[in-house]
Amino acid sequence: MADPTPPLPTFAVAGRFFDGQSAGAKVVRAEAEQIKGRLLIYDEESGRLLDQWPLDSLRMIRDPGFGDGIVFFREGHDEARLNIASAEDAAALGAVAPNLRKVSVAKGTWRKVLLWSGGAVAALLLILFVILPTLADTLAGMIDPEQEERIGQTVVGQVERMLGSHNGSGFCSTPEGDAALAKMTERFTDHLDLPYELKVRVIRNPLVNAFAAPGGHVVIVSGLLDKADSPEEVAGVLAHEIGHVAARDPLRITLRTAGSAGIISMILGDFAGGALVILVSEQLMQASYTRDAEAGADEFAHELLRKAELPSEGMARFFEKLRDQYGDVDGAEEFLSSHPNLASRAIAAREAETRGDGTFVPVLDEAEWDALRAICK
């Protein structure tokens, strides 16, 4: 604010005073005494001294929505207000108030902020990574297996639609192919104790993929059969999907994700460019859920292969093949990915050495393997 003339040692300005006790205004004369460092506020009408403020505790209401005048108050005494309407008078009074714009932060504020922020972060982490997962896992275990199979039926139908067919027309079936698939599945089922029957099917699509749905549904996408060079590679993938089935992962993860949905966007709020941050954060959190499940399914698969007296080499080779074809996720990217790094999965599979001496009875003979590969042809 411009101040054309230096303020006199003592000068008076006209204003309106609200004592903070009533809504009635008093027309006042405020006398600034610089030598004594105080502001005397007199009632214009009666000449009575209404209040006396030290100049160094004089503050203004910041971010004013008007160009002229200032509303003053006395720091630490929050009630009374002195409203100086004339821009010149306000500037003069402002010029003798050394701490006009000072914001005093109460003692211990920083401690409080740190404590509350830390507490909130800890509570949120506890909710997102302990309470919700535990609740989801417990409840997933309480769902009736028969009902779970029915849910799986719906999910498989929806995936079929996403892959471009419906009413089950996308699923492949030949007598020989079905027999080969059943033989491969049976190799594992003897060593399993599942609440429901495994229902393994092949769907026609060039994607190299396989997935497990709730209730023991496993779907192998035919692109995966084309990509595989031996039945043991397919068996490795199947063992992995059975791992998801055994852990009831599809249901657990859906429940977990439902719990955490929207929490991140609630924390970050709606600000420009925030959408990207929200997207990345949600991906991070979801990926951390699924990565654990994937790693668990891999471990389960190693164990299952060992019980079925099959080598884990096929699984390792298949991961390497995928890596060569699609590349791998490394470094920071890995935290965003729903699956662990393929190279390390291959290494883990190979190290599992489920068949130390390398000898095994093949999952399928030549004819059966050909029949399985031809199931969608």
Place this chain on the structure above:
Amino acid sequence: MSYTDAPIVEDDVLHGAYRGEGGRLFWLALGTGMLTLLTLGIYRFWAKARIRRYLWSATAPGGNPFEYTGTGLEKFLGFLVAVVILAAYLGILNVILLFLGFSFIMGGDPNDPEVILRQIIVIYANLFALIPLIYFAQYRARRYLLSRTRWRGVRFGAEKGAWGYTWRGCLLAILSGITLGLLSPLATFKLEKYTWDRTWYGDAKFTQGGKWTSLYRAMIHVVIAIALFIGAAVLMVMDEQLALLGFVLLFVAYVWLIIGFIYYQVHAWRILAAHKVLGEDIRFRSLPRTGTIIGTYIVGTIAVSLLTALALIPVGFLIAGMGTLMGGGNPNDLFGSPQGILFIALIAFAYIFAIVFAGALSMVFITQPILRHYVEETSVIGASRLDAIRQRVGDEVVDAEGFADALDVGAAF
């Protein structure tokens, strides 16, 4: 209309005055917006407090400005409290709702439309769980806002009552929902009465008088729009040659409905304001106009779009220049070279800057003019009696308006 010809003693009337300036508000909004961006959203609480301080102090009936005493810090701390409670509540509720859906409702043949319908119900059930929270958050936020608002040195305040507001709000929403909006004046009036009968200025209490049926007058244009919709539907069903006319009528009805909703809000405000009393006999007159509000929206939107586009021209040239400089190579190289990264950073900056810039402009060209209109069209009748009002003890609101902030149901400012 009867609510405008209340006896007015013109020499005891305090006219609303608004003295905010576009330029100041623009720089304040732009600066706080950029700070919000740089702090990944954390500064938004302080930004909101500063914008409010500005808008409140610009509102100065009789030359005495309102004052907003809320701080960014308390809003931030309140948000922390609210977000933890909400995360626990919504997280657990969502898991349980989906579990119940899984156990009893979902599953079966995916080609059966009923199965799909049931699935959709389960997926959206949690949205309904949000609705009570919104009413709760709105009441709490309003209570906080009033507790941080002063005029002539005296505080406003509201009594506790968020739960009462929540169940009334839900019940009334269901009621106006099942009557296809026919009872929405009842909902508007009852909620307004509930909140204002618990609102104080100093030691003086507000009272909302009047009858809910008087709000039907404000519904007139909504009713006309619905009649037009019915007319359009009849035309389209009746005769193929009239179908085109039906489509035109449909469009007219649609525009009319939007205007009708704004008209309802404005006129419900007028009627309700005329029946508010502060203390014994301080009354209000507030006559905002629908045309002004709609005009402000239209002109404001055009101004914001044009100015944002203009501001982006230099950035556009810079981007185009860099693009040609790099010779349009493989997009994958962009991440490899320092120029490429600079290029991407520039585009990201331009995008984000445009959002903040447009936000600041719409504050200046839409929010402030509408606030100005409402303030300038409002008068206090029997203003001399304000002098007798005494201070009230401040309300402690620990969660500030954290719930409204977390659920993003706060007001425009």
